[in-house]
Amino acid sequence: MKQYSIPRLITKLLLPLILLFALYVQFHGDFGPGGGFQAGVIFAAGFVLYALVYGLDNARRIMPPWLLRVGVSLGVLIYAGVGVAGMLLGGAFLDYGVLDPHDPVHGQHLGILLVELGVGITVAAVMVSIFYAFAGRGR
Amino acid sequence: MQILGLYNYWIFIVLMMCGFYVVISRGNLVKKLVGLNIFQTSVFILYISMGKITGGTAPILTGTATVYSNPLPHVLILTAIVVGIATTALGLALVVRINEAYGTIEEDEIHAQSEDEAL
Amino acid sequence: MTEHLPALQVVVPLIAAPLCALLRPGRAVWLLAMAACALCLLIAALLLDRVLAQGVISYAMGGWPAPWGIVYRVDAANAYMLLIVAMIGAVVMAFARPVVEQRVRLPVRKQPWFYATYLLCLTGLLGMIITGDAFNVFVFLEISSLSSYALISIGRDRRALTAAYQYLIMGTIGATFILIGIGFLYVMTGTLNMEDLAARLPAVADTRTIRTAFAFLTIGISLKLALFPLHLWLPNAYAYAPSAVTAFLAATATKVAIYVLLRFFFTIFGAQFSFGTMHLDAILLPLALAGIFSASVVAIFQTNVKRMLAYSSVAQIGYMVLGISLVSVTGLTAAISHLFNHALMKGTLFMALGCVSFRIGAVSLDRMAGVGRTMPWTMGAFVIGGLSLIGVPLTAGFVSKWYLILGALERGWWPVALLVLFTSLLAVVYIWRVVEVAYFQPAPEDRTTGEAPLALLAPTWTLALANLYFGIDTSLNAGVARRAAEALLGVGQ
Numbered sequence: 001m002k003q004y005s006i007p008r009l010i011t012k013l014l015l016p017l018i019l020l021f022a023l024y025v026q027f028h029g030d031f032g033p034g035g036g037f038q039a040g041v042i043f044a045a046g047f048v049l050y051a052l053v054y055g056l057d058n059a060r061r062i063m064p065p066w067l068l069r070v071g072v073s074l075g076v077l078i079y080a081g082v083g084v085a086g087m088l089l090g091g092a093f094l095d096y097g098v099l100d101p102h103d104p105v106h107g108q109h110l111g112i113l114l115v116e117l118g119v120g121i122t123v124a125a126v127m128v129s130i131f132y133a134f135a136g137r138g139r
Numbered sequence: 140m141q142i143l144g145l146y147n148y149w150i151f152i153v154l155m156m157c158g159f160y161v162v163i164s165r166g167n168l169v170k171k172l173v174g175l176n177i178f179q180t181s182v183f184i185l186y187i188s189m190g191k192i193t194g195g196t197a198p199i200l201t202g203t204a205t206v207y208s209n210p211l212p213h214v215l216i217l218t219a220i221v222v223g224i225a226t227t228a229l230g231l232a233l234v235v236r237i238n239e240a241y242g243t244i245e246e247d248e249i250h251a252q253s254e255d256e257a258l
Numbered sequence: 259m260t261e262h263l264p265a266l267q268v269v270v271p272l273i274a275a276p277l278c279a280l281l282r283p284g285r286a287v288w289l290l291a292m293a294a295c296a297l298c299l300l301i302a303a304l305l306l307d308r309v310l311a312q313g314v315i316s317y318a319m320g321g322w323p324a325p326w327g328i329v330y331r332v333d334a335a336n337a338y339m340l341l342i343v344a345m346i347g348a349v350v351m352a353f354a355r356p357v358v359e360q361r362v363r364l365p366v367r368k369q370p371w372f373y374a375t376y377l378l379c380l381t382g383l384l385g386m387i388i389t390g391d392a393f394n395v396f397v398f399l400e401i402s403s404l405s406s407y408a409l410i411s412i413g414r415d416r417r418a419l420t421a422a423y424q425y426l427i428m429g430t431i432g433a434t435f436i437l438i439g440i441g442f443l444y445v446m447t448g449t450l451n452m453e454d455l456a457a458r459l460p461a462v463a464d465t466r467t468i469r470t471a472f473a474f475l476t477i478g479i480s481l482k483l484a485l486f487p488l489h490l491w492l493p494n495a496y497a498y499a500p501s502a503v504t505a506f507l508a509a510t511a512t513k514v515a516i517y518v519l520l521r522f523f524f525t526i527f528g529a530q531f532s533f534g535t536m537h538l539d540a541i542l543l544p545l546a547l548a549g550i551f552s553a554s555v556v557a558i559f560q561t562n563v564k565r566m567l568a569y570s571s572v573a574q575i576g577y578m579v580l581g582i583s584l585v586s587v588t589g590l591t592a593a594i595s596h597l598f599n600h601a602l603m604k605g606t607l608f609m610a611l612g613c614v615s616f617r618i619g620a621v622s623l624d625r626m627a628g629v630g631r632t633m634p635w636t637m638g639a640f641v642i643g644g645l646s647l648i649g650v651p652l653t654a655g656f657v658s659k660w661y662l663i664l665g666a667l668e669r670g671w672w673p674v675a676l677l678v679l680f681t682s683l684l685a686v687v688y689i690w691r692v693v694e695v696a697y698f699q700p701a702p703e704d705r706t707t708g709e710a711p712l713a714l715l716a717p718t719w720t721l722a723l724a725n726l727y728f729g730i731d732t733s734l735n736a737g738v739a740r741r742a743a744e745a746l747l748g749v750g751q
Contacts, residue, residue, distance in 0.1 A: 033197060037217060073276030080273045083265075086320075093265035095321035123221075130228045137235055162427060175430055182437050189445050212444070215393050219437060222400040226430050229407055233423045240416035253417055 004053075011053045018046035026120050030109060036116035040123025047128050056135050065132060068125045075122025082114045147188040154181035166246035168237065172230045179223045186216040260304070264317035264330040267301045267340060268385045270294055275377035283369045288355045291373040295348040298380065302344035306337040310738070316390070325454045331390030335742035338594065339387045339517045342601050346509040347380045353609055353717040354502040361616060362412045362500045372412070376506070379405035383514045392440050392450045392526070395518060396433065399482070402514070403429045406507055410499040421494035428491040432481030435474045442471035443526075455526050463531055472536055475522055483515035485542075485579055486549025489572045496568035501612025504564065508571055508608055509601040516578050516597060520590075523582075524746040533585045542583035547677060549576035554684035558691070563621045566688055567607055570647065573681065574600045577662060580674070584665045590743035591736065592661035598735040599646065599654040602725050606643030609718040610636050613710035623691065628701025630693070633709050637696050639722040644689035646725040649682050653729040657736050 026039035051059035083094040091098035096111020098104070142149075154177055161174025190212035198207040234244055241249050274294030281287045309315060309332055317330040332340070358364070358372050382402025386395050407429070411422035444450055446467050447458040462468055477488075484492040492512075496504050523532040532538045553572035560566035574596070581593030613636040614629055615621045630637045646653035659678060666675040709715070728735045 032199065037221060070280065073280045076276040077273065080269060083269065084273075087262050087265065092318055092321045093262065093269060094319055097321060133232065134235070159431075162431065168423060171427060175427060178431070179434055182434055182441070185438065186441055189441065212441075218393075218397055222397070222404075222433075225400075225404050226426065229404055230423065230426050233407070233411055233419055233426065236411065237416075237419045237423060240419055249420055253420065256417070 007053050011049055015046055015050060018049070019043060022046065022124075026116065027113070029116050030113065036119025036121075037123055039116075040120040040125075041127055043120070043124040044127030044131070047124075048131050051131065051135065056132070060132070063128060065129070068129045068132070071121050071125030072129060075118040075120070075125065078118030078121065079115050082111055082118070086111070147184060151181050151185045151188065154178075154184065168234045168244045168246065169231070171246075172227060172234070175230070176223065176227055179219070179226070183216045183220060183223075186212040186219070260308075262317070263301050263305050263308070264315060264332055264388055265319070267298065267305065267344075267388055268330075268381055270297050270301065271377040271381040271384065275374045275381065278370050278377060279374040281370050283366050287370045287373050288351075288358075291377055292348075292351050294377060295344070295351040295380065298384065299341075299344040299348040302337070302340040302384075305332055306341050306738070309334055309337040310741070325449055325451045328394050329390040329451060330388045331452070332388060333742075334738060334745045335520065335594070336387045336517065338738050338742050339514065339597070340384060342513060342598050343380070343383050343387065343510045346506060346601050346605055347383075349605065349717045349721055350502055350506040350509070350609070351376065352720075353505065353612065353714055356616065356711060356713050357500055357502040357612060361414065361612075363414050363418075364412050372409070375405045375408050376503075378402075379409060379506070383510055386514050387517055390452045392443065392452055392455060392522075394450075395521075396437050396440060399433055399436065399518070402511065403433060403482075406503075406511060409503040409507070410495050413498040413500050413503075415498045417494065418498035421491075421498045425491040425495045428481055428488075432478045432488075435478030435481070437478075439471045439473075439475035439478060442467050442474070446471075452521070452526055456528065459527065459531070463527075463535070469536070472527060472532070476538065476541075479515055479519045479522065483512050483519060483579075484572055484575055486545055486553065486572060486576060489549070489553070489575075492572060493565055493568040496571065496608075497562055497565040501564075501608060501615055504568075505605050505608035505612060508568070509605040512571065512575055513597045513601055516575070516582075516593070520582065520594075520746055529585060529747055539583040539585055542579050543674075546576045546580040546583055547674070549573060550580065550681050551677070551684075554681045554688070557688045558684060560688075561623045563623060563626065563692055564608070564611055566692075567604065567611070570685065570688065571600075571604060573685075574604070574647075577658070577678070580678075581658075581662055581665060584669055584671075586665055586668060587740065587743050587747060588661055588668055589665035590746060591740045592658050592665050594742050595661060595732075595735045595739035596658035598739065599658045599725075599728065602654050602721055602728065603643045603646040606639055606718060606721040606725055607647065609714070609721065610640035610643060613639075613714045613718060616710055616714060617707040618705075623695050626692070626695050627699040628696070628705070630697035632701055632705060632707065635715050636710050636718070637693075639715075639718045640696075641693060642722040642725055644693065646729070648685045648689060651729075652726070654725045654735060656729055657732050661736065 022039045022043035025034040025042060026036065029035035047059060047063055086095040086098055087093050089098040096108045098107060099110050100107035158174045158176070158178030158181060162171050162178060165171050165174060190209040192206060192208050195206040195208040196204040198210045237249065238244050241252055243249060271294050274290060278287050278291055281290065305315070315332040316324070318324065319328040319330065354376070358369055362372070364372060379402050382398045382405065385398030386402065389395055389398060407422045407426045410425060411419050443455060446462045446465065447455055449455055449458060459468065481488045496508055499507065523538065550573045553569045553576065557566045557569035557573065560569060578593045578596050581589045581596060611621050614626060614633065617633060618625055618629065642653070646655035649655040649659035659682065663675045663678055666672070666678065
């Protein structure tokens with residue numbers, strides 16, 4: 001494979017920033033625009049860029065398909081788990097207020113943080129899975 | 140000039156009709172999906188337009204703004220965008236499989252092959 | 259935990275789906291999926307019991323009260339629907355394992371995804387029924403639709419792929435129309451809660467926006483429920499999907515769409531607006547009759563039995579829509595009880611065909627010669643399902659046809675009643691073609707296969723016997739249907 005040094009270098013420089021920005025969008029979702037959907041897609045976009053420049057095999061080594069499979073399920077389970085936790089603590093399904101028995105507002109923060117984390121994990125894993133599935137087809 | 144003032148709704152109608160027309164008129168399965176995407180996107184514009192309030196800012200309580208846009212349609216359409224992505228991905232996956240099974244993604248050629256099979 | 263039943267109804271399959279995806283292929287996945295389906299059925303039965311005893315149950319998601327948050331609202335109509343879907347979901351899941359292991363185009367390592375997708379489809383269908391929020395209906399509709407496209411595409415025949423693609427295109431157009439309709443409703447009322455919508459709509463009902471919303475919703479839902487002439491996606495999708503998937507979708511997906519139709523037209527818009535102002539019955543009635551007649555005739559000329567039954571499904575949907583277009587308690591009772599009865603009979607018939615294709619590998623008429631003797635139990639179930647489909651007394655199918663004819667006569671539409679009788683005779687013709695081939699033609703010499711395994715026969719016969727049971731004891735299918743009809747029309751109680 002021919003070495004294109006400029007895209008490789010730029011990718012190396014950009015990748016940490018993309019992933020960091022994804023995490024910023026993820027966790028700043030409490031206070032400003034952002035959240036799991038957007039963060040997941042940005043996170044996945046970083047991997048797609050890496051796979052485009054460094055090849056699918058290298059990307060698969062960093063983010064193996066079994067990990068994606070776990071990620072896809074794990075996100076949904078975190079989301080549903082938070083909901084069920086609310087139920088067990090005496091509230092309704094997805095009632096974040098009861099997550100912290102002393103301070104409902106803190107409970108709301110905690111709940112939305114965890115739920116968005118679940119969303120983020122699933123969206124990122126699904127996006128990378130879709131990319132792998134299409135890119136790896138027919139090879 | 141009320142008609143021009145509602146230009147985003149006109150864009151919605153034009154995009155919707157374009158997308159719908161592409162879905163119906165094209166025989167290429169990928170082009171059909173492109174049309175379907177345009178069709179869905181037009182609805183996103185409809186929802187986003189209805190949430191916009193002139194002069195309104197993002198609905199974050201900062202203490203300075205008094206007019207906020209309605210966030211609910213935006214949240215709804217975020218869900219619909221995700222649905223759109225899932226539909227497109229699934230549709231393209233099916234097209235890839237159809238191409239592997241039939242060797243073509245033209246509707247009439249697939250139809251001809253299926254006719255032969257039925258006989 | 260009993261107060262959480264409405265949430266658990268949807269959450270149980272939702273949690274089970276990713277768990278299934280995490281497990282390795284084998285028995286454990288199926289056991290988990292089966293347990294989830296059984297739990298769903300139990301919850302649905304408990305919910306129906308409670309609703310019949312205490313009246314409407316409301317459940318505020320996340321503790322956000324009614325007009326602001328998403329509310330799950332269970333009344334007689336949707337508790338009844340939940341029971342149908344959960345019951346079919348559980349019975350077909352019991353049937354699915356041998357089919358998935360041997361009769362679908364899916365590598366072994368990917369088999370857990372089948373169960374995950376199936377459970378997601380169940381989640382979507384149950385969610386559409388239980389939710390009291392108009393936009394939530396769209397979300398769950400897409401969850402169930404997307405998973406059903408995937409489920410259809412794993413059929414062994416390569417035409418399953420094109421069928422799934424066609425369904426995806428038409429289904430997405432339908433869902434997007436529904437989305438536009440809901441958007442217009444929101445613009446005019448500022449609410450998405452169904453009860454709130456119903457309360458606020460009359461004030462703005464006489465506007466072009468609401469009438470447009472009504473039109474978009476009608477077309478969108480009609481596409482999803484395969485109302486003639488928007489049924490073109492259905493025959494191929496049902497014919498080429500794996501038999502377990504066909505049985506599940508044929509018995510649930512279109513039924514749930516009919517329920518959504520009822521919910522929008524009767525609860526949200528109100529019967530007065532839908533039928534008094536917009537004269538929806540003037541459109542539904544001819545389409546229903548044309549659908550019943552043409553689909554029954556087309557079914558007679560099919561050689562693929564699965565396709566024949568798919569066309570028969572279009573005709574049966576016509577009966578349900580006919581019941582709705584009568585706009586009376588009797589007519590609605592007929593439609594709603596036919597939802598239940600049709601789920602039973604089509605479930606039985608498609609599962610019996612699944613048994614046949616499991617052994618013989620095909621369900622075309624010429625290949626099915628003599629199966630009546632080599633597979634007596636399978637074809638026995640098929641005959642019971644067929645009799646129920648025709649509407650022979652003492653089967654479940656008779657009950658709904660009876661109410662349908664009563665409803666037509668109540669309105670003084672005796673030609674409609676006669677047409678229902680006549681099209682039942684068409685059903686006799688196409689069912690007889692299968693019976694004739696199966697019992698009166700000799701089996702090919704080289705056929706060595708015998709009866710289907712018990713794992714397939716047991717669920718098939720469960721539904722077959724249910725056809726007979728509910729033909730005699732009509733307290734559930736007709737009795738509760740009547741209460742659901744009264745709840746939708748807002749009379750009685």
